[in-house]
C-alpha cells in the first residue's frame with residue numbers, strides 16, 4: 001500500500017483459491033528452474049514456499065525474516081534474519097538458481113531489500129500490485145494498488161450482513 005493510505009477495495013482469498021494460485025505459479029516456475037533452494041520471505045512467504053517447493057521437488061528451504069506492516073499500517077522495514085551461509089553458497093554468493101518466494105509484492109520495499117541481498121535469484125510472488133510488479137520475475141494475479149489482499153491465515157469465518165443492509 002502507498003504509505004499508510006487506507007485501501008478501499010478488498011480481495012479476500014480462500015485456502016482453495018490460494019492453493020490453486022500457488023500451483024499455477026509453480027507451472028510457470030517449472031519452465032524457469034531448476035532451483036537449488038527456495039528462500040521464503042517470512043511470514044507470508046512461508047505458505048506459498050511450502051506449496052511451491054513441494055511441487056518443484058525442492059528440499060532445501062531457507063528464510064529471510066522481514067517485518068514492516070502492522071496490519072494495514074506500513075512501518076519501518078527491518079531485516080531480522082538473512083539467508084544462511086549454506087544457502088548463500090548454493091547460490092554462488094549472488095543467488096543464482098535460488099528461488100525467492102513471497103505471498104505478494106505491494107510497494108516493492110520488501111522485494112527491493114531481499115533482491116539486494118541475492119540479486120541473481122528469481123523472485124516469485126502469488127499476487128502483485130502495480131508499484132511492486134517491476135521487481136517480481138514471476139507472479140500470478142495482479143490487483144490494483146488500492147486493494148488490500150486478505151489471506152486465509154488472517155481470516156476467520158464470520159457472519160456477513162445481507163447486501164441490502166450495506167454489505168460490500
Ligand SMILES: O=P(O)(O)OC[C@H]1O[C@H](OP(=O)(O)OP(=O)(O)O)[C@H](O)[C@@H]1O
Nearest residue numbers: 042043044068069105106107108109110
Ligand atoms: O511490497 P511491500 O510494500 O514491502 O509489502 C509486501 C510485504 O508485506 C507483507 O509482509 P509483512 O511485512 O506484513 O509481514 P508478514 O509477511 O509477516 O505478514 C507481505 O507478506 C510482503 O512480504
Ligand SMILES: O=c1[nH]c(=O)c2nc[nH]c2[nH]1
Nearest residue numbers: 001069106147148149151
Ligand atoms: O495481508 C496483506 N495484504 C496486502 O494487501 C498487503 N500489502 C502489504 N502487506 C500486505 N499484507
Ligand SMILES: [Mg+2]
Nearest residue numbers: 042043044045
Ligand atoms: Mg511478508
